[in-house]
Amino acid sequence: MDNQERGNRRVEVGVVTSDKMQKTRRVEIPRLVKHARYGKYIRRRTICHVHDEQNESHMGDTVRSWRPGRCPRPRPGGWCEW
Numbered sequence: 001m002d003n004q005e006r007g008n009r010r011v012e013v014g015v016v017t018s019d020k021m022q023k024t025r026r027v028e029i030p031r032l033v034k035h036a037r038y039g040k041y042i043r044r045r046t047i048c049h050v051h052d053e054q055n056e057s058h059m060g061d062t063v064r065s066w067r068p069g070r071c072p073r074p075r076p077g078g079w080c081e082w
Contacts, residue, residue: 010066011064011066012029012046012064012065013029013062013063014028014030014046014048014062014063014065015027015028015030015060015063016057016059016061016062016063017047017059019055019057019058022055023051023053023055024049024051025049025050025057026048026049027047027048027049027050027063027065028045028046028047029045029046029047030045031043031044032044048065
């Protein structure tokens with residue numbers, strides 16, 4: 001299923017930090033946020049759980065996945081691609 005069928009989704013790149021679950025990976029997506037007062041850039045991260053049907057990704061792999069907008073934490077991601 002591609003973006004044309006499902007609509008445009010925000011695809012993000014992250015790193016697999018846990019592969020202990022079956023068919024599910026924990027992915028950290030880093031981002032930089034500018035401090036409101038001081039202007040210094042601060043590292044923040046978003047943690048998502050993404051689906052990996054064949055259990056192909058492992059810890060340390062860089063993956064692409066889509067993240068839904070409104071979800072409770074931890075956010076379930078869609079698919080996992082590397």
